[in-house]
Amino acid sequence: MPVILAIESSCDETSAAICADGVMLSNVIANQTIHEAYGGVVPELASRVHQQNIVPAVQQALLNAKVNKNDIDAVAFTRGPGLLGSLLVGVSFAKAFALAKNLPLIEVNHMQAHVLAHFIGDNKPRFPFLCLTVSGGHTQIVLVKDYFDMEVIGQTLDDAAGEAMDKTSKILGLPYPGGPLIDKYARLGNADAYKFPEPQIPGLDFSFSGLKTSILYFIRDNTARNPDFVQENLNDICASVEKRIATILLNKLEKAALEYNIQDIALAGGVSANTGLRLGLQALCAKRGWNAFIPKMEYCTDNAAMIAIAGYHKYLKGDFIGQDVAPLARMPF
Structure with missing residues (x-):
């Protein structure tokens, strides 16, 4: 029963999710209100807020799922497409977590994950x-x-x-x-x-x-x-x-x-x-x-649950990637 930690940070939502054997145990989304004053997402500000939100989001996802970080079997993350600075925060965290715990990494295409959100639930x-x-x-x-x-x-x-x-x-x-x-x-x-x-x-x-x-x-x-x-x-x-x-x-x-x-x-x-x-x-x-x-409303906007379900199916295929992976602002579908 693989337990997947998933990270999503392609734009202005910092999200972390935990799924076990394809069942979603938690899905935490930290929104960014700072962009309201500018009438749109400011990429530099988005990446800075991701840095503030990423650790609390992962901690909350683990707490909500009642899962210990030592129970994680793999880390899935959004590689692209998206804002490069925002992606860099999520990719860097995923790589560091996987390296520290000696876990496999799973890259996920953000747009494919939106499609696969339909496989959350029955x-x-x-x-x-x-x-x-x-x-x-x-x-x-x-x-x-x-x-x-x-x-x-x-x-x-x-x-x-x-x-x-x-x-x-x-x-x-x-x-x-x-x-x-x-x-x-x-x-x-x-x-x-x-x-x-x-x-x-x-x-x-x-x-x-x-x-x-x-x-x-x-x-x-x-x-x-x-x-x-x-x-x-x-x-x-x-x-x-x-x-x-x-x-x-x-x-x-x-x-x-x-x-x-x-x-x-x-x-x-x-x-x-x-x-x-x-x-x-x-x-x-x-x-x-x-x-x-x-999908349910919480799986429509950017969220880590869709990254988790995509990561789960890639885990079953043994489709992993190395620590040399880098984010891609434009990622082929």
């Missing part, structure tokens, strides 16, 4: 399945043939869906992080109040840069006529933007599922916490007779 998709992975930095449709046999069949050509939400929140004057606030206000608004264009991108790829521009011009023009336009119509604007982003994503996902004849459809990544997108996927699958899989 409700698991069947291979092959499709996974729409959406976050602030990535938007991908992944054909998942096995635990580590994945193929990106569609991806954004420019901006990610999460970035489109974050930029929209900035345009609306909302504080960072804006994604959860758009979700909150969208629940109170009319999603059909305003119509935003859907990019006409061939195949299974996405584009969100044009949508961001159209939202910017929409707010600019309406505010010029009525300075209180955003304040008076915030809920409807958020609902309409959220609906357009969700339909862009789900229309491509539906096309991919039909093209590849896949009936198990999964959602992953930070934006998978968005209520409109979750409900949209469930409605699409209900209409088509497909099976929808969405």
Whole structure:
């Protein structure tokens, strides 16, 4: 029964988790509020806060799991992709812990781990399945043939869906992080109040840069006529933007599922916490007779539990890496 210590530090969440024989015993996430004042993640500040949080997060994960550090059989960690300074903190800690305890190291691709978060718990998709992975930095449709046999069949050509939400929140004057606030206000608004264009991108790829521009011009023009336009119509604007982003994503996902004849459809990544997108996927699958899989909220955003489950399956394969490993800001899928 292998006991895995997992470390995640790819962006601004410091997370540690413990899993035993594939069962999650703890998942501790330390968030960073320092970036709120800057309206986005400041890489240098993120790496410094990771240094402050990494040891307490691991200690708490061990306590919550009721596991002694001497019981650990391997250390899994996010190697990339992500912010290099942030990754360096997690990789360095994992290497030091493994070296001190003479344990094997397991590197994990952050984006693959988001997909494998669906194997935490009992409700698991069947291979092959499709996974729409959406976050602030990535938007991908992944054909998942096995635990580590994945193929990106569609991806954004420019901006990610999460970035489109974050930029929209900035345009609306909302504080960072804006994604959860758009979700909150969208629940109170009319999603059909305003119509935003859907990019006409061939195949299974996405584009969100044009949508961001159209939202910017929409707010600019309406505010010029009525300075209180955003304040008076915030809920409807958020609902309409959220609906357009969700339909862009789900229309491509539906096309991919039909093209590849896949009936198990999964959602992953930070934006998978968005209520409109979750409900949209469930409605699409209900209409088509497909099976929808969405992780629990705590496994949607960056977390070490997804690193732990990926590390567990790599442990079973004996897929280890040496102490000469270095973080990769850009890591091939």
